[in-house]
Amino acid sequence: MTSSFSNLSLAEPLMRAVAEMGYESMTPIQAQAIPVVLAGQDVMGAAQTGTGKTAAFSLPLLQRMLKHENSSTSPARHPVRALVLLPTRELADQVAQQVKLYAKHTSLRSTVVFGGIDMKPQTVELKKGVEILVATPGRLLDHIEAKNAVLNQVEYVVLDEADRMLDIGFLPDLQRILSYLPKQRTTLLFSATFSPEIKRLASSYLQNPVTIEVARPNETASTVEQHFYSVSDDDKRRALKQILRQRGLKQAFVFVNSKLGCARLARSLEREGLNTTALHGDKSQDERLKSLAAFKAGEVDLLVATDVAARGLDIKDVPAVFNFDIPFNAEDYVHRIGRTGRAGASGLAVSFASGGNDVRLVADIEKLIKRKIELEPVEFEEDRPRGRINDGRRHWRDEGEAGDARDVLDQPRERNGEARFGRSTRPHRAPAAPRDPFFEKPYESPEREAAPSWEAAAKATPARGISNNIKSKRKVPALFKSTEAQPN
Incomplete structure (x- = not known):
């Protein structure tokens, strides 16, 4: 197999585009797949993420x-001849940009369609005619039903990250889309992992495919340093900040399992002074693209994301990935940590397990990657300076040093060697309040306890021959005089 692009029989416009992008040597998946596709054969390719499948x-x-x-x-004169299907909007946009760069010295047209944005600009591009159409399944079906996309002349179909498309329920959409295509076509299926469902899909739509596997399925990159820490949910943010500080990391992915948890964690880290943005499915497509662009440009340090960012995103030189939550699907762990250590670079993958259900999920990852995983404890740094104690008045002093009874707020605030107010460095003290000698006398008990007030009141009331608790009748004036008492 050739290892240099210059040894391939590619046309001059394509070779010029490759040279301008700085590519010289082919990756293993490129060296094996390109000659097979040039020969017109179907391909079922498996490779680690970040190895140049596009x-x-x-x-x-x-x-x-x-x-x-x-x-x-x-x-x-420009019908759709190649269709590339991808599971997420971000990945579709990224692949479309790469295709445009490869074809920029040719007259071949390409465009991308995905959900979350207005269909009208996409419709205008489709009506002009394109040879390469990059799309997500849901939005492509919308255009097919609106008669904006005609696929009866498609010669090549690419199913990229096919396992992810099956995981998120795109199989019915894929089947509908493939039913619109000609039977005679070249089909290419690429994925980072091969599952039994993927193999069944390949047997249904691929004809005598050439299987290309440049690495053991579900294998993690050897350049990624992996650590699993046992941390309670309350201490995860503290552990994240400590590792960032200790390792001197400038950028990192932080993956969580839910959209709500993603938004909350991003806000919390932002309040703690970390330059953070969030990427999840509840954000508009414009917000998602802006967050991704800011992270790529280095304007954002931490990208807190759900698994929408776990597949195929090519962001170079990201030094670390944090699994704030252990993924529910073990295969998603392989994809998450594939965001670092790309193209042979070294990377760091840190996962936080809080016990209970996380232990079972870690066991699933251990079984998938066929590697023993040890949960490491996290030793947190002291929150206060070592060798110093607090005297209880917000004032630190060295051990063994005589304590000063004055509050630290009483100390003068100096600026350029002078006191804040005036030139005096003596602390201001308010005059002491006069003391009352009554409060300094010891307690003296009375010689004879006084009778309770209710008993004194009872004794003062004269005896009437009836109980004191019975109230006397209230006298009211009579409205009518009795006739019986009047004399004749």
Whole structure:
């Protein structure tokens, strides 16, 4: 197998684009897949994330479609000939940008369609005619039903991150889309992991595929240093900040399992002084793209995200990935930590397990990656300076030093060697209040206890021959005089 792009029989416009992007040597998946795709065979490829799968299918497809290249402005001369399906909007946008860069010196047109934004600009692009269409399944079906996309001349189909598309329930959509395509076509299926469901999908839609595996399925990159820490839920943020500080990390992914947890954690870290942004499904597409662009540009230090960012995102030189929550699906662990250690670079993957259900999830990861996982304790740094004690009045002093009874707030605040107010360095003290000698006398008990007030009141009341608790009748004036008492 050739290892240099210069040894491939690619057209000059494609070779020029590759050279401008700075690529010289091919990755293992590219070296094995490109010649097979150039020969027109179906491919079922498995490789670790970050190994260049996009170029592995884009370059040979563009090479084969150069025979249809033309400069006509008629949309009929630019039908869709290659369809690339991806599970997430961010990944679709990233692949479309890569395809444009590879085809920029040709007349082949490409565009991308995905949900979360207005369909009208996408419709305008589709009506102009494109040869390469990159799409997410849901939005593509919308355009098909609106008669904006016609797929009866498609010659090449790429299912990228196919296992993820099955995980999030895209199988019915995939089946509907594939039913619109010609039976005679070249189908390429690429994924970081192979599951039994993926193999069944391949057997249904691929014809005698060439299986390419450049690494053991579900294997993590050897360049990624992995650690699992046993931390309570309340101490996870503290452990995250301590590791960032100790390792001197400038940027990192922080993955959580829920959209609500993602938003809350991002706000909490932002309040604690960390430059943070969130990426999850409840955000609008414009917000998601802005967050991703800010992180790529280095304007944001921490990207707190759900698994929407776990697949295929190519952000170079990210030094670390934190699993704030252990993923429910063990295969998602492989994808999450694949965001670091890309293209042979070293990376760090840190996972926090809080016991209970997390222990079972860690056991699933251990079984998947076939590696023994040890939960390490976290030794937190002291919150106060070592060798110093607090005298209880917000004032630190060294051990063995004589304590000063004055409050630290009573100390003068100096600026440039002078007191804050005036030139005097003596602390201001308020005059002492006069003391009352009564409060300094010891307690003296009375010689004879006084009788309770109610007993004194009872004794003062004269005896009437009836109980003191019985009230006398209230006298009211009579309204009518009695006739019986009147004399004749």
